[in-house]
Amino acid sequence: MATKGANTPRERYRAQVRAEVMERAWEQIATAGASALSLNAIAKQMGMSGPALYRYFASRDDLITELVREAYRSLAETLRTASAADADLAGLAHALRDWALTDPQRYFLVYGTPVPGYHAPADITAISSEIMTTLLDACTVLAPDGASTPFGTYLEGHREWAADHPAPPEALHRFLTFWTRLHGVLSLELAGHFTGMDLDPALLFAAELDDLLSPRS
Amino acid sequence: MATKGANTPRERYRAQVRAEVMERAWEQIATAGASALSLNAIAKQMGMSGPALYRYFASRDDLITELVREAYRSLAETLRTASAADADLAGLAHALRDWALTDPQRYFLVYGTPVPGYHAPADITAISSEIMTTLLDACTVLAPDGASTPFGTYLEGHREWAADHPAPPEALHRFLTFWTRLHGVLSLELAGHFTGMDLDPALLFAAELDDLLSPRS
DNA sequence: TGTACATCAGTGAACGCGCGTTCACTGATGTAC
DNA sequence: TGTACATCAGTGAACGCGCGTTCACTGATGTAC
Numbered sequence: 294m295a296t297k298g299a300n301t302p303r304e305r306y307r308a309q310v311r312a313e314v315m316e317r318a319w320e321q322i323a324t325a326g327a328s329a330l331s332l333n334a335i336a337k338q339m340g341m342s343g344p345a346l347y348r349y350f351a352s353r354d355d356l357i358t359e360l361v362r363e364a365y366r367s368l369a370e371t372l373r374t375a376s377a378a379d380a381d382l383a384g385l386a387h388a389l390r391d392w393a394l395t396d397p398q399r400y401f402l403v404y405g406t407p408v409p410g411y412h413a414p415a416d417i418t419a420i421s422s423e424i425m426t427t428l429l430d431a432c433t434v435l436a437p438d439g440a441s442t443p444f445g446t447y448l449e450g451h452r453e454w455a456a457d458h459p460a461p462p463e464a465l466h467r468f469l470t471f472w473t474r475l476h477g478v479l480s481l482e483l484a485g486h487f488t489g490m491d492l493d494p495a496l497l498f499a500a501e502l503d504d505l506l507s508p509r510s
Numbered sequence: 511m512a513t514k515g516a517n518t519p520r521e522r523y524r525a526q527v528r529a530e531v532m533e534r535a536w537e538q539i540a541t542a543g544a545s546a547l548s549l550n551a552i553a554k555q556m557g558m559s560g561p562a563l564y565r566y567f568a569s570r571d572d573l574i575t576e577l578v579r580e581a582y583r584s585l586a587e588t589l590r591t592a593s594a595a596d597a598d599l600a601g602l603a604h605a606l607r608d609w610a611l612t613d614p615q616r617y618f619l620v621y622g623t624p625v626p627g628y629h630a631p632a633d634i635t636a637i638s639s640e641i642m643t644t645l646l647d648a649c650t651v652l653a654p655d656g657a658s659t660p661f662g663t664y665l666e667g668h669r670e671w672a673a674d675h676p677a678p679p680e681a682l683h684r685f686l687t688f689w690t691r692l693h694g695v696l697s698l699e700l701a702g703h704f705t706g707m708d709l710d711p712a713l714l715f716a717a718e719l720d721d722l723l724s725p726r727s
Numbered sequence: 728t729g730t731a732c733a734t735c736a737g738t739g740a741a742c743g744c745g746c747g748t749t750c751a752c753t754g755a756t757g758t759a760c
Numbered sequence: 761t762g763t764a765c766a767t768c769a770g771t772g773a774a775c776g777c778g779c780g781t782t783c784a785c786t787g788a789t790g791t792a793c
Contacts, residue, residue, distance in 0.1 A: 444714065481690055551746095
């Protein structure tokens with residue numbers, strides 16, 4: 294099979310230009326949002342003519358899909374790395390937060406407002422699963438702490454999405470609250486809904502995380 | 511002062527056309543997202559020529575701002591109505607959820623991915639405050655339940671955003687968790703991140719709400 | 728090392744499109760006397 | 761009730777724009793012998 298790394302000079306050059314196109318694309322997205330992304334504008338910025346980019350991407354949609362893929366991959370790797378460095382749930386939470394703050398629009402490309410009708414390619418949903426698995430692992434490691442909740446019981450019968458994961462229902466429940474609560478704080482923070490509120494979102498995030506790590510009942 | 515209701519037939523007609531434009535705009539947003547909104551397309555759909563709409567909206571941006579305003583107003587009214595009907599926090603939560611499910615893209619226009627550089631007019635942030643106040647009221651009514659958390663203590667010194675509200679720090683804390691947690695579940699649900707997971711988001715929402723209403727420690 | 732050929736990156740012109748927006752105008756509706 | 765005038769909704773033509781994308785072509789880079 295063809296290795297991913299570039300062997301011939303031409304392949305290396307191709308990879309390099311592709312990378313620069315995507316870099317410019319991220320800059321553009323950060324400045325004006327994903328919907329404003331324009332192939333021609335990127336080409337101009339790189340000192341090339343518009344059609345040149347078609348050597349590297351089949352279409353504008355292809356570029357965007359590639360960006361989404363890269364975003365997912367980046368997050369998956371960030372969490373995988375943290376996890377490999379023995380990070381617990383709290384560590385993963387902070388890795389997630391740091392990743393989101395690095396490039397808010399990249400975070401929104403993954404978890405933000407969806408474009409109606411858009412369906413991600415299969416390999417992207419696979420990366421999404423990997424992200425969830427990493428978090429699930431960390432949730433499973435935590436000692437089960439307390440009686441099972443009604444929702445936990447429900448999850449016992451609805452765990453198809455984690456069919457190949459040995460997490461007990463309590464861990465599944467914890468994963469879901471971990472995911473949704475942190476996303477809740479993060480997305481409102483990144484969208485600027487706390488600005489002018491004289492409130493440090495980092496502390497709210499930390500408070501939610503604390504609550505998550507020492508659940509009651 | 512000019513009353514908002516239309517008096518003369520002409521004013522009534524104007525209001526009617528304006529309303530229809532916005533209705534079509536909502537349809538378009540629901541179908542293809544807010545960034546795909548086009549004045550000409552709306553005009554065509556109404557059997558009018560493009561420039562005609564400039565009698566009713568100063569520009570495309572003006573239309574969008576109006577839509578955002580309408581979304582905020584609608585949510586504020588929904589919560590106000592529920593509150594006036596003696597709804598408690600749980601009732602408000604369900605009112606919020608129902609409102610969001612009615613038109614996901616409308617929800618995202620309020621709480622979704624922001625357009626970098628866009629700043630809402632002052633009167634919109636005022637409506638946003640009203641929404642928060644309604645929720646804060648419901649949080650204040652609930653009996654304080656337990657020792658103040660470290661974050662609650664922090665909020666005692668950082669409550670500028672609720673300066674004119676008599677809520678104690680615990681209520682402020684509860685409001686923030688209420689807001690962020692429910693938004694977390696809702697936005698992931700509306701974005702389709704639970705599809706194919708064999709999981710009923712309504713139950714997760716209910717579980718989070720339960721937790722919110724009977725906090726520990 | 729040199730020559731002949733194939734590969735491929737990039738160009739410039741062109742197509743068609745839909746967009747937001749302006750402008751001068753027509754024709755209908757409302758108002759004043 | 762009727763006439764004269766003002767208001768204003770809507771039209772059609774036009775402008776300029778930038779977009780995505782195609783195509784035939786040039787010129788540089790790499791490959792085979």
